[in-house]
Amino acid sequence: MTAVALDRGDLARWFASAAVALAVHAGLATALMISRTPVEGDDGTAVVMVELAPIDSNAAAPSQDDIAPGPLQQEAAPTVEAQPEKPPEKTDDKVEPPPPAPEPEVVLPQETPKPEVKPQEAPMPAAPLTTAPPRPRPSAAQVATWHRTILLQLERHKGYPAAARERHETGVARLAFSIDRSGRVVTSRIVQSSGSSALDQETLATVRRAQPFPNPPLDMPGETFDFTVPIRFNIK
Numbered sequence: 001m002t003a004v005a006l007d008r009g010d011l012a013r014w015f016a017s018a019a020v021a022l023a024v025h026a027g028l029a030t031a032l033m034i035s036r037t038p039v040e041g042d043d044g045t046a047v048v049m050v051e052l053a054p055i056d057s058n059a060a061a062p063s064q065d066d067i068a069p070g071p072l073q074q075e076a077a078p079t080v081e082a083q084p085e086k087p088p089e090k091t092d093d094k095v096e097p098p099p100p101a102p103e104p105e106v107v108l109p110q111e112t113p114k115p116e117v118k119p120q121e122a123p124m125p126a127a128p129l130t131t132a133p134p135r136p137r138p139s140a141a142q143v144a145t146w147h148r149t150i151l152l153q154l155e156r157h158k159g160y161p162a163a164a165r166e167r168h169e170t171g172v173a174r175l176a177f178s179i180d181r182s183g184r185v186v187t188s189r190i191v192q193s194s195g196s197s198a199l200d201q202e203t204l205a206t207v208r209r210a211q212p213f214p215n216p217p218l219d220m221p222g223e224t225f226d227f228t229v230p231i232r233f234n235i236k
């Protein structure tokens with residue numbers, strides 16, 4: 001069988017119910033003893049009269065708590081209250097400080113070898129642009145000689161118109177003309193008239209007959225060359 005443990009509240013209710021039950025029984029016993037009177041029976045014997053107290057219908061039925069404790073309840077072990085834990089006793093043992101931690105070993109990072117950088121070859125310098133050296137200019141003597149040959153060539157090819165000679169027409173016509181590097185006449189014109197139309201026409205015809213003229217000096221710059229020369233007409 002299993003013992004049933006009752007808490008303090010159940011025990012208090014049980015004791016109260018038991019006390020009420022005992023008081024009721026004691027009252028009934030007292031009333032019975034007081035009300036007992038001898039009654040004569042038919043046979044002449046005394047009759048005991050018992051008056052019972054009226055039962056209150058409103059009285060509560062006995063609860064489970066009013067029942068007298070049985071053997072299981074009497075044998076129920078009392079509950080043991082938990083004892084508070086005692087604080088640990090202080091000891092006078094000295095706590096030694098922990099030994100110093102060993103110094104950590106310092107590990108230097110290993111240097112990674114740097115890749116060998118090959119020197120880049122310098123690009124070859126671009127060849128400088130070759131420009132033709134400036135052509136030296138001809139000397140003044142060469143230019144003067146070239147001009148003189150042109151005048152002599154004009155003089156050799158100059159004519160005298162017969163009509164102008166008969167009229168004794170004389171004069172100086174100023175001729176402007178241009179030649180190229182091969183000595184050919186490019187343009188020609190009279191910039192100052194001689195006073196005679198026949199002599200002016202002869203002047204233009206003379207320059208056309210005298211071409212080609214001597215080539216300019218090799219070092220002479222330009223493609224065309226301009227001249228203005230006087231053409232004289234005199235009767236000897």
